[in-house]
Amino acid sequence: MDPIYLDHNATTPVEPEVVDAMQAYFGRRFGNASSVHQFGRDAKVALETAREQIAAFINCEPSELFFTSGGTESDNIAVLGTAFQWQAKKNHIIVGSTEHHAVLEPAEWLHHKHGFGFDKLPVDREGFTSPDSLRQLMTDQTFLVSVMHGNNETGAIQNLTALTEVCRERNVLFHTDAVQSVGKVPVDVKKLGVDLLSLTGHKIYGPKGAGALFVRQGVKITPLFYGGSHEKKRRPGTENVAGIVGLAKALEIAGRRMADDSARLGALTDYFIEAVLARIPHTHLNSPRRNRLPQVANLSFTGAEGESIVLSLDIEGVAVSSGSACTSGATEPSHVLVAMGIDRIVAQGAIRFSLGRSTTKEQIDRVLKVLPPIIERLRAMSPVHPQTQA
Amino acid sequence: MAVRVLVAMSGGVDSSVAALLLKEQGYEVIGAHMKLWDYVEVGGDIHKDGRCCTVDSITDCRFVCDAIGAPFYVLNLSADFREKVIENFVSEYRAGRTPNPCVRCNSEVKWDAFLLKAEQLGCEYIATGHYAIVERGENGRLRIRKGVDGTRDQSYVLWGLSQDALSKTLMPLGMLTKAKVRDLARKHDLRTADKAESREICFVADDNYRRFLSEWEEKHHRRFESGEIVDEAGQVLGTHQGTPFYTIGQRKGLGVSNPKPLYVQKIDVADNRVVVGGEDALYADSLIADSVNWMAADPTAIPEFALVKIRYLHKPAPARLIRLTDSRIHVIFQQKQRAITPGQTVVFYDGDTVLGGGVIRETSAMSAA
Numbered sequence: 188m189d190p191i192y193l194d195h196n197a198t199t200p201v202e203p204e205v206v207d208a209m210q211a212y213f214g215r216r217f218g219n220a221s222s223v224h225q226f227g228r229d230a231k232v233a234l235e236t237a238r239e240q241i242a243a244f245i246n247c248e249p250s251e252l253f254f255t256s257g258g259t260e261s262d263n264i265a266v267l268g269t270a271f272q273w274q275a276k277k278n279h280i281i282v283g284s285t286e287h288h289a290v291l292e293p294a295e296w297l298h299h300k301h302g303f304g305f306d307k308l309p310v311d312r313e314g315f316t317s318p319d320s321l322r323q324l325m326t327d328q329t330f331l332v333s334v335m336h337g338n339n340e341t342g343a344i345q346n347l348t349a350l351t352e353v354c355r356e357r358n359v360l361f362h363t364d365a366v367q368s369v370g371k372v373p374v375d376v377k378k379l380g381v382d383l384l385s386l387t388g389h390k391i392y393g394p395k396g397a398g399a400l401f402v403r404q405g406v407k408i409t410p411l412f413y414g415g416s417h418e419k420k421r422r423p424g425t426e427n428v429a430g431i432v433g434l435a436k437a438l439e440i441a442g443r444r445m446a447d448d449s450a451r452l453g454a455l456t457d458y459f460i461e462a463v464l465a466r467i468p469h470t471h472l473n474s475p476r477r478n479r480l481p482q483v484a485n486l487s488f489t490g491a492e493g494e495s496i497v498l499s500l501d502i503e504g505v506a507v508s509s510g511s512a513c514t515s516g517a518t519e520p521s522h523v524l525v526a527m528g529i530d531r532i533v534a535q536g537a538i539r540f541s542l543g544r545s546t547t548k549e550q551i552d553r554v555l556k557v558l559p560p561i562i563e564r565l566r567a568m569s570p571v572h573p574q575t576q577a
Numbered sequence: 578m579a580v581r582v583l584v585a586m587s588g589g590v591d592s593s594v595a596a597l598l599l600k601e602q603g604y605e606v607i608g609a610h611m612k613l614w615d616y617v618e619v620g621g622d623i624h625k626d627g628r629c630c631t632v633d634s635i636t637d638c639r640f641v642c643d644a645i646g647a648p649f650y651v652l653n654l655s656a657d658f659r660e661k662v663i664e665n666f667v668s669e670y671r672a673g674r675t676p677n678p679c680v681r682c683n684s685e686v687k688w689d690a691f692l693l694k695a696e697q698l699g700c701e702y703i704a705t706g707h708y709a710i711v712e713r714g715e716n717g718r719l720r721i722r723k724g725v726d727g728t729r730d731q732s733y734v735l736w737g738l739s740q741d742a743l744s745k746t747l748m749p750l751g752m753l754t755k756a757k758v759r760d761l762a763r764k765h766d767l768r769t770a771d772k773a774e775s776r777e778i779c780f781v782a783d784d785n786y787r788r789f790l791s792e793w794e795e796k797h798h799r800r801f802e803s804g805e806i807v808d809e810a811g812q813v814l815g816t817h818q819g820t821p822f823y824t825i826g827q828r829k830g831l832g833v834s835n836p837k838p839l840y841v842q843k844i845d846v847a848d849n850r851v852v853v854g855g856e857d858a859l860y861a862d863s864l865i866a867d868s869v870n871w872m873a874a875d876p877t878a879i880p881e882f883a884l885v886k887i888r889y890l891h892k893p894a895p896a897r898l899i900r901l902t903d904s905r906i907h908v909i910f911q912q913k914q915r916a917i918t919p920g921q922t923v924v925f926y927d928g929d930t931v932l933g934g935g936v937i938r939e940t941s942a943m944s945a946a
Contacts, residue, residue: 492697495697498650498698502607502648502698561699565697
């Protein structure tokens with residue numbers, strides 16, 4: 188039987204139309220966009236066209252967008268680049284407690300190695316934070332707040348406008364990791380009010396290794412790399428023209444398909460959630476019911492540990508992710524779910540199902556067939572079986 | 578439907594071929610590597626070849642599984658391993674004994690946490706690349722018999738397995754020689770075919786257990802106290818750097834000069850002393866073992882005599898077995914044995930078959946009485 192891929196938040200297949208658009212830039216149009224000759228000019232035109240397209244997509248100026256290798260690099264430049272810029276004047280960062288490690292770890296590194304103050308913004312049971320929480324953590328030393336737009340593990344979409352208003356009042360920069368939300372829900376940097384925004388290609392049916400960072404006009408960052416004048420010296424290195432062309436094409440397709448994809452996948456995901464909750468007792472929905480990326484369902488099966496569920500589903504040909512880092516035999520629960528106040532044992536049984544364009548109702552029905560016996564088997568062997576807990 | 582089996586893969590040629598053979602026999606093979614420790618934790622030479630739990634070994638497992646068409650997973654059992662094997666290893670040395678961590682690992686990790694994982698994944702069996710045979714004896718009990726390749730006998734570290742564990746275990750290499758295993762690996766183009774192997778303690782990467790113990794204790798803000806080296810009459814002959822650095826029968830590295838060679842006779846933790854003496858005093862003909870597990874032998878009817886092995890490279894010697902309790906036994910050898918070492922494993926054989934085993938607690942010279 189064909190495998191079923193329900194891990195689109197990890198990565199997505201590249202759309203054939205995107206591959207077609209990229210093809211020429213591996214061969215015939217291979218030039219270095221910095222070269223003065225016709226080969227270089229040709230690549231440069233492709234690069235700048237892509238920049239304009241992507242800028243239009245998130246409603247910024249082309250000059251406010253620069254290209255990176257992807258989400259992790261964009262997040263690192265946003266956090267570290269602003270920190271080094273502000274170091275002499277201010278030294279306090281606030282990040283969401285449910286951030287991706289690409290934001291959390293650079294912030295922690297600044298804290299441990301460079302003495303920066305560092306606070307995590309608390310979230311509620313559904314993963315949402317509030318302007319009041321943000322106000323409480325702010326000090327006169329705060330120069331950056333970084334809060335993710337659409338959460339990679341639960342799909343919770345943060346109300347950024349309410350948070351960016353708080354930052355604007357106090358002249359504090361706001362960065363958002365929008366890697367999971369761009370292309371799936373409308374993202375407009377002006378409406379959101381953000382100063383920096385990370386995005387990447389491979390979560391939206393584009394290539395791996397191509398991403399971008401939006402930096403609002405007037406916001407200064409210290410580069411992390413040196414060695415060339417590419418991207419206005421903010422990110423030197425020969426541009427990945429093929430990848431960037433692919434990124435632009437992927438966003439163009441995403442824009443075209445957004446309404447349809449989101450309606451269909453939202454309904455299919457809701458159907459899946461309801462069916463699982465109805466068929467498997469002691470199941471918890473960790474994703475919010477509203478304000479959620481349409482195609483994500485994070486569910487916990489009390490008494491069945493996440494890693495074993497993932498491996499068992501893989502053996503049945505269903506690809507999902509536990510959304511938690513396995514650091515020991517007793518799987519370490521996800522920091523996102525723990526921050527949401529979810530019991531550690533419940534969090535250990537969390538599975539992220541992330542649907543995508545190729546997902547069909549037939550596939551979902553097959554998953555609904557193979558999942559219950561797996562959970563039953565694991566619970567029968569578990570010391571924390573819900574029945575024995577009661 | 579094919580029977581599902583979880584193969585414990587170290588990254589070496591043996592477990593690679595075990596997986597290959599089971600696949601050929603029609604099992605649904607799933608490969609898994611147990612991640613038991615990392616170099617940050619245990620120190621030593623990160624580049625040493627043939628080691629388990631390195632990135633290279635995991636990559637080798639991954640390629641072998643890909644080649645034979647089996648899924649492959651890395652299972653992180655390091656918390657279990659640290660608690661049940663490494664910490665035990667250190668505390669045994671601290672208690673004046675010489676532990677056998679491989680035995681502990683087998684019964685406490687491989688045939689416990691790993692077996693549980695296999696059951697969670699719907700596997701009926703686990704399989705390993707041990708050169709040993711699992712079979713059912715005439716008394717109905719499951720047992721381990723030495724593999725066909727006498728030079729690779731691993732039965733000595735497998736005595737601790739329960740009947741339940743054995744009933745879920747396949748050891749497909751038992752009837753093969755190492756040479757044949759390498760041949761099979763070459764024939765199937767497995768990348769581990771000519772890989773060097775290690776037979777030392779896996780987490781002591783440089784085979785220097787003293788270095789390991791010192792670093793481990795330092796990391797945990799403890800250290801070993803130096804003390805006196807004395808002869809059997811209590812006369813002080815020198816200074817030791819901590820009792821865990823000495824093992825029964827050791828001659829080298831004592832730093833004591835004496836007309837005739839001196840050997841460690843006893844580790845006296847209570848008085849923090851290492852007792853040394855002449856070679857004759859190393860011989861004893863009796864030991865008491867505990868943590869006894871009976872395998873081929875019916876626990877209610879253990880044999881009166883057996884061939885008894887007291888360390889990995891020891892030639893089994895005939896002895897009388899006297900049951901003290903269910904888990905404790907008195908072993909009296911027909912002839913005195915050299916350097917019976919508390920903490921080491923004692924295994925009872927009937928020919929090639931493992932009757933059972935235990936852990937040596939104390940030793941005594943019966944015939945002198």
